[in-house]
Amino acid sequence: MSWQMARRAERLNPSTIREILKLTEKPGIVSLAGGLPAADGFPVGAMAEATARVYRDSGREALQYAASEGYAPLREWIAARLAAKGLDADPARILVTTGSQQGLDLVGKVMIDPGSRVAVESPTYLGALQAFNAYEPEFVAVDGDDEGPRPEGLAAVAGARFIYLLPNFQNPSGRCLSDERRRALAAAAAAAGLPIVEDNPYGDLWYDQPPPAPVSAHAGDNAVYLGSFSKVLAPGLRLGWMLAPRALFPKLLQAKQAADLHTPGFNQRIVYEVVKDGFLEQHVPTIRARYAAHRDAMRAALETHLPAGCRWQVPSGGMFFWIELPAGLDATALLPAAVAAGVAYVPGAPFFAGGGHANTLRLSFVTVSPQQIERGIALLGQVLKEASA
Amino acid sequence: MSWQMARRAERLNPSTIREILKLTEKPGIVSLAGGLPAADGFPVGAMAEATARVYRDSGREALQYAASEGYAPLREWIAARLAAKGLDADPARILVTTGSQQGLDLVGKVMIDPGSRVAVESPTYLGALQAFNAYEPEFVAVDGDDEGPRPEGLAAVAGARFIYLLPNFQNPSGRCLSDERRRALAAAAAAAGLPIVEDNPYGDLWYDQPPPAPVSAHAGDNAVYLGSFSKVLAPGLRLGWMLAPRALFPKLLQAKQAADLHTPGFNQRIVYEVVKDGFLEQHVPTIRARYAAHRDAMRAALETHLPAGCRWQVPSGGMFFWIELPAGLDATALLPAAVAAGVAYVPGAPFFAGGGHANTLRLSFVTVSPQQIERGIALLGQVLKEASA
Structure with a gap:
């Protein structure tokens, strides 16, 4: 056959x-x-207790089909945390995803046609290249220096569907962009009409001082911002999220529904139960x-x-x-x-x-x-x- | 913007x-x-006990990143169950998915180009139409009668990328295909060079007598077979799987990796712990x-x-x-x-x-x-x- x-x-x-x-x-x-994160840092005890509470208080709801957007209290918690970082974070624009890898896949599905140009840093996260690759883009690398992608390089990639950025302790380079560079990139992207897809798996893992505000905080409706619980809690739950502009959210939601209906409600309720009272x-x-x-x-x-x-x-x-x-x-x-x-x-x-x-x-x-x-x-x-x- | x-x-x-x-x-x-399944039938107690055992015996492993293929003991359990249904089910060809909806998405991603024809029953499952739709196929409905799709209708859809079939208590029609019709469809698909994608969310929910063996049991390497724990255990876990031919498995696996890295290992271990000793x-x-x-x-x-x-x-x-x-x-x-x-x-x-x-x-x-x-x-x-x- x-x-x-x-x-x-x-x-x-x-x-x-x-x-x-x-x-x-x-x-x-x-x-x-x-x-891989160090597994002996996973809060197994706190999670086991939270899970027992979820079974006790809402076992049936946790095991039933759920909304494609995600568990409402968790979306509100995420939005509040993002607002504290300077983002305009309406819970109605938060989409819970099956790990932030799924967020990258959904962005690719909604944004990339065969042959579309997608601008990336040089180097960039391999998993993003893989996720986008399925939609057959042409990748274009943005000129960079030791401080990250050069804002002057963005005019050359105008017309790309978006630029993919990891400003915080990038995988693989470890690089963290300065506040000045972030503001300049946001302004240059706006000038070039270039949407931003900003990925932040590592931002909470700072060892000297917290990173500057996200590029998205300077980009208004011109950015999708992705995050994850994998590095601060545990990756085996596969729990991420994205904050999407109003213009894009409905299509991302429909792509999510077609992809896996919804992220496990069970996992979402456990994580909410763990984080809701300031555990992190x-x-x-x-x-x-x-x-x-x-x-x-x-x-x-x-x-x-x-x-x-x-x-x-x-x-x-x-x-x-x-x-x-x-x-x-x-x-x-x-x-x-x-x-x-x-x-x-x-x-x-x-x-x-x-x-x-x-x-x-x-x-x-x-x-x-x-x-x-x-x-x-x-x-x-x-x-x-x-x-x- | x-x-x-x-x-x-x-x-x-x-x-x-x-x-x-x-x-x-x-x-x-x-x-x-x-x-929605009836939530008061969910085995909350058994699941809570199984979850406590997973945390106690393998909490760190359950919360860590895991293999894209799925949790090996669960894949072996699924394969053994499929072998009992007459399928040639090598665990190496089982891919665990984030609900069987994701299986449909991955099939679409690997098999459908814009304009590809995809043959479907009339009526068919709406969620499958949505999953495939993202890859821009042209759907062609197969002629049917009260017994299901007519084998004589398959020649007319030769050249389609595959035919999507739900032989057991189909959503929405409730129809269950006879053994004779299944064998005839498998033979007609082989004659037409038409691959089969068989979806079986409801097969265990029989009220009079068990359904006949799957179409895939008569189709050799000509079929992908999808299943789910949503209807026999609980949908909120988002746990499904597919049995794929050797020719297709590597590409489906790579598409899975790009889509969400892997299905939550935590959920897979809980389900394995629940089902391993004959609970179902x-x-x-x-x-x-x-x-x-x-x-x-x-x-x-x-x-x-x-x-x-x-x-x-x-x-x-x-x-x-x-x-x-x-x-x-x-x-x-x-x-x-x-x-x-x-x-x-x-x-x-x-x-x-x-x-x-x-x-x-x-x-x-x-x-x-x-x-x-x-x-x-x-x-x-x-x-x-x-x-x-």
Whole structure:
């Protein structure tokens, strides 16, 4: 039998990162590749108690079909939190999604025709490239400097369906945009008639000082803003949300309905029960303290072990260091030697829509212990020294 | 600002049924419109106990990111259950989805190009039309008779990307295909080179005798088979799955990854913990007994109250009676009068991809009590008598 697939299926391919992660599952490997939150920071006890209350007080409602928009009290809680960040956040414009990955898929579905241009940072989040890719866009990378995408670069991508931005501790680069750059990007996007899709999975994971207000706070109806409970609570719940402009919300809602009817009401009620009385105000600082110590361990290990010619910035939040190797080295080609030596990372090239940048790699500092970080970076340093020799 | 949307957004429209359901939320209305399972049949106690065990034994794992394919023990459990139905069900070909609605979306994403023909029954499930619609197919309705789609009709739709079939107690018609018809359809599809997408949300809800083996059991690698826990356990978990041919599985998996990374691992572990020791063997018969009594109440009420000229079959399972009114009546036009009288239903026309059939309507018998069914059908009968007069 011949199954004739859609043309877009050609662009659906195994995630490079997931393939790499399989290599790193051998026992004894120090994996700095994954982007998993540290599971021993999950508030299992608080969640178990909240879940018991949901079953006791509204078990039948939690297990029944529910509204496609999401659970109303949770939408109100999210809106209040966003208002505190300077966003014009009407609960009626909050759509609860099955993880923020689904938000990216819905944006792609509603916004992208085959051949539409979509502007992205260079590098950018691989999962967004995958989500959008299913709708067959042409990606265009925006010129950037050490401070992020250059506002002057936005005129060149006018006419793109939107620009996708991760201003806070970006995956993979760890970069956080300054307040000045955010305001300038919002103004340049408005001048170019370029809508903004802003993604903020990591904004609460700051270690030095809170990030500036979102780009969307300066963009009025010109932005979709996405967020998630995956990094501050737990990813296994698959709970995210988006704040959408009035012009777009009805179509995103209808796309959501067609995609999975609604995000599990059970999960939404549990999360609301956990967060409603200020739990995150106590809990998130414990994650910050843990991850900040991990980051400092990685910084120290990098300074000790990486050979001359490697460059990195110390991230002020998030989960990743981004390393530029000396120009001649190829992080993809070096990976087998690193895995053989006992350490894994993610090569940086797949994060660039336009290819190139073979000499970059991403290191996660949140999943393994500071001791393991020291050991892994020492092994990585050895591999790089041998390759440079 | 102008948000330029994708062309497909024009085809994303509010669900007619959801709009109707809003009308029926007035207090005092007997709603026979919704397709919600009876919430007092949800096994809240068993689920609460299973959830407590998941937190106790594997809380961190349940709350962490997980495999896109789904939780391995659950996939094995599903495969074993399908093998008992006569399907060639390798766990490696089971993909866990966020409700079976997501399965329909993923099939559409991987299989449908703009303008592709998709063959459907007449009538068919509205949610499938919505999911596929986002990928801009041309729907073609297959000729049918009282026994379902006619095998002789499949040659006329050769070249379609697939035929979408609901052989068990179809939503909306309640129809269940005979074993003979299933075998003939599988053979005719193979002869026409037409892949099958078979959807089975209702198969366990049989009231007289179990349905015959799936069409897919006769179709080898020529079928995708979708199922769900929504009707036998609870829909608020959003847990479904599909069994896909080897040729299609990798692309469906990659589409799943792009769509929401994975279905909540938390929910998958809870459901596995509930079902693993045979719980459904005790639980589903209680749902069957409850719904069978509701069906019998509706049958009796229809016989008593509906005027001459109305036609229906008694469904042997599922959730719906399907009524044909005398040719001159329009169920959509009559709905406001029915709601004013205190009863709601869903007009049948939206379930037909090709339009027409204004004189049909769908009645759900599972959500309201037998007493309310009697009252609602009496009111409906009065409205229809007045309209016929």
